[in-house]
Amino acid sequence: MKHYYKVLFFVLLIFSCYKPDDGIVKEPFIATSTSFGGYIAWKLEATKTGTDTTLAAAHQGLLTNVTRKIYYKNGQSRVDSTYPIGTLIVKESRNDSAIVEIVAMAKRGSGFNTEAGNWEWFLLENKGGTVSIKKDSSGNELRGGAAMMGGMCNNCHKAAKSKDFTFSK
Numbered sequence: 001m002k003h004y005y006k007v008l009f010f011v012l013l014i015f016s017c018y019k020p021d022d023g024i025v026k027e028p029f030i031a032t033s034t035s036f037g038g039y040i041a042w043k044l045e046a047t048k049t050g051t052d053t054t055l056a057a058a059h060q061g062l063l064t065n066v067t068r069k070i071y072y073k074n075g076q077s078r079v080d081s082t083y084p085i086g087t088l089i090v091k092e093s094r095n096d097s098a099i100v101e102i103v104a105m106a107k108r109g110s111g112f113n114t115e116a117g118n119w120e121w122f123l124l125e126n127k128g129g130t131v132s133i134k135k136d137s138s139g140n141e142l143r144g145g146a147a148m149m150g151g152m153c154n155n156c157h158k159a160a161k162s163k164d165f166t167f168s169k
C-alpha cells in the first residue's frame with residue numbers, strides 16, 4: 001500500500017510538470033545567434049547554381065561557380081498564407097565550396113517591418129561550424145527591418161509578396 005502512494009505521488013508530479021506544447025511562438029520573436037545554429041540540418045527547400053542576373057550583386061548572383069542553398073527550419077510552410085511567428089529561413093551561398101555569404105530572415109511579429117510581413121533580416125557568418133549574426137566594426141549585429149542595407153532586402157523581397165516575401169517556397 002505504501003508503495004502505491006509513492007507511485008501515485010510520482011505520477012502526479014510528472015503530470016504537473018507537463019505543459020502541452022501548442023507549437024505557437026510568442027511575439028515578438030527575437031532571434032539570437034543560437035537560433036541559426038545547425039541550419040545545415042534544416043530542410044533544404046531549394047538549390048540554385050550559377051550566375052543569376054536578376055539577382056545582380058545581391059546574394060552573390062554574379063559569381064559563375066556559386067551554389068545558393070535555401071534552408072527552412074522544420075520545413076515550415078505558410079499557414080493561412082503567412083509564415084507563423086518564429087519561422088526561420090537561411091540562405092547560404094558557396095563559391096567553389098567556400099562560403100561567400102549567409103543571409104537569413106526571421107518572422108518577428110509585433111508590428112515589426114510592416115512593409116514586408118514583419119520579417120527581420122540578418123547577415124550571418126559560419127566560423128568552423130559556429131554560426132552567428134555578423135557584427136559591424138562597432139560591434140552592432142547586422143540585423144533589421146525596412147532600413148536593413150538601405151532598404152535593399154525589403155525592396156527586392158517585395159516581389160515575392162504573394163508568398164509572404166519568400167521566393168523559395
Ligand code: HEC
Pocket residue numbers: 048052054055056058059068070089090091103104105121122123148149152153154156157160165166167168169
Ligand atoms: C536583387 C534582389 C534581392 C535582394 C536585394 C535581396 N534578396 Fe534575398 N533573395 C532574392 C531571391 C531572388 C531569392 C530566391 C533564391 C535565389 O534565387 O537565389 C532570395 C532568397 C533569400 C532568402 C531565402 C528565402 C527566400 O526568399 O527564398 C533569404 C533568407 C534572403 N533572400 C535574405 C535576404 C536578405 C537578408 C537581404 C538583404 C541583406 C536580401 N535577401 C536581399 C532576391 C534578393
